[in-house]
Amino acid sequence: MIDVLLPIFSKPIEREYEGWLVRGIEKYFQELGIFAVVWAVSPIIESTWPADEHFFTSGKIIGLQMKKASLCIRQNRNPDFTDLHWNLCDPKGQFELIQKTNEIYYCLPTFINRKWRDKALEHCIFWRPTTAINYNTWYDNPRAKDNPYNKISVHPNALRWGYFYEKVMACDIGVRLSMDFTPHHYLSNLQRSITQELRLIEQMEENITRGLYLIYLNI
Template identity: 40%
Template sequence: MSSLLTATYTKPLEREFEAWIVEGIERYGQDVGLPPQVWAVSPSFEVLWPADEALVISGKVLGLQFKQAKLAPGPVDFSRLKWSLATPPQQYANVQNSPEVYYCLPTFINRKFKREALQHCIFWRPPAGVADTQAWYDNPKAPTAHNSLANDPSAMRWGRLIEQVQACVVGRRVNSREEVDAYLAEVAASAGRSETIEDSDEIETDSSAVIYVLYTPL
């Protein structure tokens, strides 16, 4: 049994994973001299741009949609580790249609690892045309196309994601926070909505209704 998958006190909530991973991103940026800007966005905007956090690194903007790590019944091992991608229902399709948004999937349950949360998560985008909304760490018998993200080349750890960002392979290029705002406003306008990322007066009903933007200037 992996100690990563053993609950200490309780199993972490989604918002706890969000906080730990964002803290890790900020710590990483400070250590390497590329301090990121991370902020939460209006919950109502998530139906348009399906991310919990927005991340801008080296003049790029990324959206991060966090999911809670869960264990299916059975032996406590990585074959039981999974994530549900269907809350709310339309979010999965929205992520597929938003190339700068990535799911951030924790690969641990034990909150003792919270300071190293960034090292124990996967950044991944579901492929177009695949409607399965369950993903597994490594369970080849699971009835879904996403049954082994541990062996999926498109499922990246943090180091590879940053390398892809700096190589201009992933992320939307921006030159300022204002360009980030303008881009998100375009998304809202195209859907006939007027919300902006400043409209955050709504009451949060659950942790899935939060958008995060991650931005790091050049």
């Protein structure tokens, strides 16, 4: 069996992966002497900005949404990388909201073995979905021919850490903020804007319902 896919005690859950990844990011920047901060997203903000962690460096804010690694076990054989996948259906609506939020990336760990936790950053794919809707994402599964996300290992939107941060430095990833416009300001404005949009939609639905009700009375 491939060692990196060998469960020890049990398969890690999302909050374990999240802690290992955050620790890896912090260590990376500490060793380089580069300012960077990573901190958790509150449940209130996550409902409109669906990330587990804020990541702020080089004047840019990025969202990181962690998903645990899973294996599709087939009988009479040891699992390999064709069995490695991530389920993106939970919670409902999160996938579609991430599609619309360019600065949020899925963090997809490529290991099951806890022994590799100190190297979580190197064994993680930072990925954004395209416009296609499919909640089961595979590392490299030729059996899932009809799934547009059946080969994330070489997907154009899938980045390993080094290239991911290089694109952050090049301003290709993240929302650039000014000295006066902090991450708090950005997220507050974003949440306010989304809340206003939701209210408008609710008002439109109420007006439509009221109009139908009046038509019914007239009849």
